[in-house]
Structures are given as C-alpha cells and as structure tokens.
Amino acid sequence: MSTLHLDLSKIISDQSRIITKKIEDCYVSDILGRLKGTADAVVFPINTQEVSDIMKYAHTYSIPVTPRGAGTNLVGSTVPQHGGIVLDFSRMNRILELDPETLTVTVEPGTLLSDLQQYVEQRGLFYPPDPGEKASTIGGNISTNAGGMRAVKYGVTRDYVRGLEAILPDGTVIQAGGKNVKDSSGLSLKNLLIGSEGTLAVLTRCILRLIPKPTVSFSVLIPFNSLQTGIDTVIQLIHQDANPTAIEFVERKVAALGENFLNIQLPYQNAEAFILMTFDGNNEEAVRSNIERVKIAAMKNGALDFLLLTDPQMTENVWKVRGALVKAVEAVSEQEPIDIVVPINRTADFIAYVNQLERESGVRMVSFGHAGDGNVHLCIIRGDRDDSAWQKDLSRVMTKIYTKSHQLGGLPSGEHGIGISKKPYFRMTTNPENLALMRRIKLAFDEKNIMNPGKTYSD
C-alpha cells in the first residue's frame, strides 16, 4: 500500500472510497476524453469534514487537487495535469433541504442537474438554468457559470446561486452568501467563486434560488431562406418586449445532421435556417399575446412561416433535433466544440465570418446555438485528417475565429469555461493586466498553487 493511500485512509474511513491503483481514464479526463492527466489517488468524499481534511493534508504536503463533478466538461477543467488527488464529488449528491418559504434548495455539489430539476418541478418549483448536459453536476455548473438555452429570459447559473460553502486550499471552511436576497456586506466571495473552475476553492454545499414553475410553455419554429436573414431578425424579435425564454438558431445543413442521427424529419425541408423559440409564463393569454407580436415582427422581417407548435410529438421532435446536434456532429467526425460569446448584435457578423473562413480554409464548421444571447456554438469538424494535419488546421482556424470574436467585442467562453483547451485563445484575447490580476487573486486563495493548477488564467 502506498504512503498516500495510507495517509488518505486515515481521513477516509471507508477504503472503497479511495483509489490509488489502476485509476481509470474517466477520472483523469473530461467527457471528450482527448486530454488525459495522471493522478496518484481518486477520493470520493461524503461530507464537508472529509473534504476539509483532505485539503489540509494536500496543503501540508503541497499535493495538487483536481475537483470533479460528473466530468461532463468540454475544456479539460477536470484533467489533473500535475498528478496528485482527484476529488470526485459523485457521492456528495444529496438534496439537503427544500425551503419553500425562501424559495431556496440546498444541495451537495455532486447533485445532478437532472435530479435537481426533477425534484423541484415535482414540487411546483423551477430551477431555470438549463445547460444542455443534464447529467452535469450543480458544483460543475457553478464552477463554469453554466448557461444554457433559457438564459435569454432567466439568466445563467450565477443568477441562481444564493450561497456557497467552500473549502479553501488549506482546509478552511467558509460560508459565502446564504438565503438572503440582497447582500452589500463586504467583497462578494460567492461571486468570485462562481465560474472560477475549481481554481480557488472546492464547493461542498450550494444554496440555490428557485422560482415558481411556469404553468404554460409554447415552442415556435420559424423557417428562413437564409441564416443571415434569420440571425438579423433575432434583434427585431428581442425588441418586441415579448420575454422569450429561449431563442436558438440552427442552419439547415446542421439540422439535417440531427434529423439523420435521430431519423426524424422537421417541417420546411427547403428552409436554409431555423429560429426556434420558447415562451413560458403563468398566464396563457399574456404568453400568446407575446407570441403574436413576435410573429408579426418575424413575418415582416423575412420569415417563411411561423409555426406555433401545438402537436406535442412535433414539439418533442424539434427539441430532440436541437438537443442532439453535438452528438449528431460527433457521429460523423471528431469535433472541437467552441462556445464563443459576442454582443447579440454581432452574432450575424460572427457567423458570416465563420462561413467565409470555412470556404477559405477548407475546414468544415457547423454553427448553432443561443441566438438570443450571442453565445454561438461552433463545431470544427476533423473529418479524415490525421493527427498532425488536424492539429495544424485546428490551431489555424481557432486562432482566426478567436481573434475575430475578440475584435467584435466577444469573449472566448460564454458557458463552457476555459480549462486547458481554451487557454491559448483566452490568453491571446485577454489583456495581460487582467491575467496578472487573476493570478494575484488566486495567490490570495492558494499560495501553494495546489487547487486545480494549470487551468484557465494560470501561467
């Protein structure tokens, strides 16, 4: 038995919750599995005390610690680059308290998004953030400030975190925020932890804000004869004060991948692009009146049609296709997922640029995503390139794409985070003074650089 195993078993009583031999790849990678790290141990803590004790131990011996939820991230955030301990939160997945009076739910960070959503919706409540990956954990969602489709109306994960319990790299337990709605009491440690990708501290408890569950929800499919017309129209649709929940766009050629993958056919096969919207609320008439205004604006701006989806099967099919796009792309070829965000009025410029770059570079790219908030999902397709050609082409087009989005006032990540994969492009497009400041802030938390080292803003 290794010394590390022996030491950890003094903290974690149950031996089955410590792995130091034959560590499976899944624990040292992300969901894409391309980046692989190494670890000396994987530990499955079950409470705050254990996490704190492990951090104290790691701090004493300067051992790197990589926290992971479900490992569904796309940028290598959970890849241990310097060995050490992987802290797996899958056993800390309890929903601890639903407090209907303050409309909050308190969960452990390993709670799956899908479990949380189901739990609160069964009780007439609603957790609005809705990243595509429902098998992700709440701790992971908070660490990347995950977004998702409903962000247009409801905002992102940050907007639903009321309080956090976190363990500092030296094992200190802190509480940030709580069940209060307002807070002007000192620096917002909570907001600093949100989106920090496990580089500052480890989360052990999360207090989340809920809202009453909307009683009605409608989906709308709007076909266009060009993507440009569709995207240009989005700005007009946003200005109808119709409070849409989601505004997604899909190009015809991308939708076709999803249709083939699922063996489903969407209407308007001749359309070049679709805008897909949802509207929800608690007053059907008001929601319908909002939809009516959007319909008028859409038809005035070149929509081929405006399909209010009343057939549940059709609605399900449409969202199935939207939800399956990444998998449909991956069934054809390896791909590099990108989640650049630009100001919403630059979305059309950005996509036009990507299309032009696709023609010029010969590298196939498909784009779809959150038209309502400028968060464009782009898959860069490997095709049959060998490793060296793929790395060369990928790096070439990524450099151009990130440069362009930066010129448009955009940011390298709207919801996935930076991790390892996006680091070169984050550095390329971020002021060195901002990076230096982030590193100094990290030192304020983690002077030994043991918390998920090597990620995002690190040197």
Place this chain on the structure above:
Amino acid sequence: MSTLHLDLSKIISDQSRIITKKIEDCYVSDILGRLKGTADAVVFPINTQEVSDIMKYAHTYSIPVTPRGAGTNLVGSTVPQHGGIVLDFSRMNRILELDPETLTVTVEPGTLLSDLQQYVEQRGLFYPPDPGEKASTIGGNISTNAGGMRAVKYGVTRDYVRGLEAILPDGTVIQAGGKNVKDSSGLSLKNLLIGSEGTLAVLTRCILRLIPKPTVSFSVLIPFNSLQTGIDTVIQLIHQDANPTAIEFVERKVAALGENFLNIQLPYQNAEAFILMTFDGNNEEAVRSNIERVKIAAMKNGALDFLLLTDPQMTENVWKVRGALVKAVEAVSEQEPIDIVVPINRTADFIAYVNQLERESGVRMVSFGHAGDGNVHLCIIRGDRDDSAWQKDLSRVMTKIYTKSHQLGGLPSGEHGIGISKKPYFRMTTNPENLALMRRIKLAFDEKNIMNPGKTYSD
C-alpha cells in the same frame, strides 16, 4: 502653493479642478455629515487618463485615495480617514452611448441615477435598479451594489452591470466584462468590483443592461390591523407567482411621521400597518390577473382591505409618504439608518425582536422597507440624548440587533454597504476566515493599501 498642488497640476491642466485649500466638509464626509475625515486635495478628473495618472502618482508616493460620487452614502464610505486625495467624479457624468441593439447604455461613473433613468425612459427603455436616493451616482450604486424597491422583481445593481472600466491602484486601466450577455472566461473581476466600496479600484466607465420600459404599472395598498399579520402575509403573497415589482411595509406610527411631514393623509387611518405593492408589465390583463390572485391571498390572510390605486393623486401621495420616511424621521430627531437583510421568512421574527427591544431598551426604533426581500430599514432614534448617552445606547442596541439578525441567517447590509459606520457589526457577524480572505484579495489589488483605506473589511 503646496508640493501636492504643484504635482497634481501637472496631471490636471485646469487648476479649477484641484482644491488643496479650504476643503469644504462635504468632500470629506457622507450625506449624514457625522463622520468627517481630512484630505490634502480634492481633484475632479474628467477622463480615464487623468484618473489613471492620479492613481499612478498616488501609488508612487503611497498617498491614500478616496473616490466619491455624489456622497449620498450613509455609512462613511466616502470619508477619507487617512488624508490624501479625494477623487470626485461629479465631472465625469456623461452618458456616452445608448446601444439599442444590445440594450446597453455606457455611462461615466459620476452620472446621476435620476439622469440615467430619465434618459433611458424617454427612449422607451428602463434601468430597473431603483435605490431610494435618485441623486446618487451610478459609480456609487455599483460600489455598494445598491438595491431599492424594485429588487423583488428585477434584482439589484449587480444584475444590470454588463461591463466596467476600472483603474487599479497603480494606475493600470482594466476592462472587465463588456456588452456580452454570458461570460465564463476566467475569474469574474467585474463581479468582484461590484459592491467593493472603492477598496479595490476606481471605476471610470460602466456598461449597463437595460430592458424595454414596462407599459403598465399599478400600485396596491393593503392595510392590516397588525404589522405581524402584514409581514406574515407577505410570504403568502410572494407565493402567488404574481411577479410583483415591489413589496414594501410601513407601520402606522411610521406612516404617521411621513403624513405629518408632508401634510398628506393616507386612507385607513385605523390600520396598524400597510403593505404597499407595485406590479408592472407590458400586458394589462396579465398584470391585473396577477393582482387579482394577490388580492384573494391577502384577504384570506387577514388584510383589512385591498386598495388598487386608480386615482393618480392617491398613488402619488402613497409613494410620497413611503419615499419621505427617512426625512420625516430626521425632521423629528437624528437617527441611525440600518439596512439589515434577513431571509424573507425571518423578516417577521426580526421585526418582532426589534419591537421587543424597543420596549425593553427605551430606545425608539422605527422600521419599514423592503418586505419582499427581507431588507429591513430601521431608524434608531436619538431623541434628546446627549452625545455620550446616545453613543452608549446606540452601541448597546446595535450590538443586539446585529447579533439577532446574524442568528436569523441575515447580513449586516443589504444595500448601503459597510463603510466605516457598520464595520464593528460587520466584523462581529463575519467569520474571521472570510475577513482574512477579503484582506488578502485586497492585497492582490492594492499592496500599498491606498484605495479607500480603513473601510469595510479592513483591519
């Protein structure tokens, strides 16, 4: 001419924008005027470059810098405790750009809230944060994460800041955020700056999020025969999924002060307490249907009546009284303003405790405020106490009140900030590990401790 004046005049060409002699009290105090600091110079910069140059200079010579907007804060945030330079932003008050496509407005930090609100509303847009003091500046609002009445529906200042330009203590200019809706790109410097009370950096430009202006707005006055019944009912009203904009409470005895002050009479003179609500939106029927549900819930929970205010004069009077409460209290006596926040379901417990403490201590206290988010405004009344009796009694009841709110899971400030006045109570109710971490973060920004030293979490 002093050396300091000579040096500053190399940075600020216009001598009239530098004061080094006979510095008026208003520049070294807050709006309450009880705390007074000293300053060696007051400077009125007009652009980012000047602010950066002043900070570089201050950094070189380790001169404390105290930024101030309109100085309307209530906790001494703008009181220079260690001399040095007061950086007054009243000349940086331009609205730089309204971008209707991204629904953002870019302003200089000295822009008054009232000017911004008027500007955007004239153009069919809406800046939801609505702190009571409209003559405050946007920079000040951001620095304290100001809240206000409309927070129940719309959230607080933090929720409307898209991007900031800030000057670090060494003069470095950084951009944090921008016009993007989503951001998962590194640590959120923007969110760390919001609410930091000028202790980390100085703001020079603010990009704010706007929404379409609501087309309808209704106010409702709900009288109760006891404050306890009213506050208890608030939880029920919140659970009607009626999306109220504001939920305020006023005790009869407090309302009477406002009525006398303004020479206005509210209806239901025999009621012991009022809940005052607003509802807004873009669909009158939907808003009315929401109000109807709230009415049923209110009447079922002991409301004496439910007055939908249709007469504009009456509506104006009711809000005038609510808006004048602090001034009405101050017309009677000096008072200590408190803005404790507790979880919304503990508001009634907290107010009951305050009433009990009032009886026991003989110190008069009036409470009113934001029932919809647990942000209780409390005025502790001096009466005819001499200085020593006042300090003794004030400190005694404040200690008890902050201890109680802490026990209830509350925080010392929901929207005013900590500044100097609330420091002892913030320290008393904040985990030493949190305070230590905040100080280390400050060092990451300001190793010479020149940015508004001595405030909030400082030693």
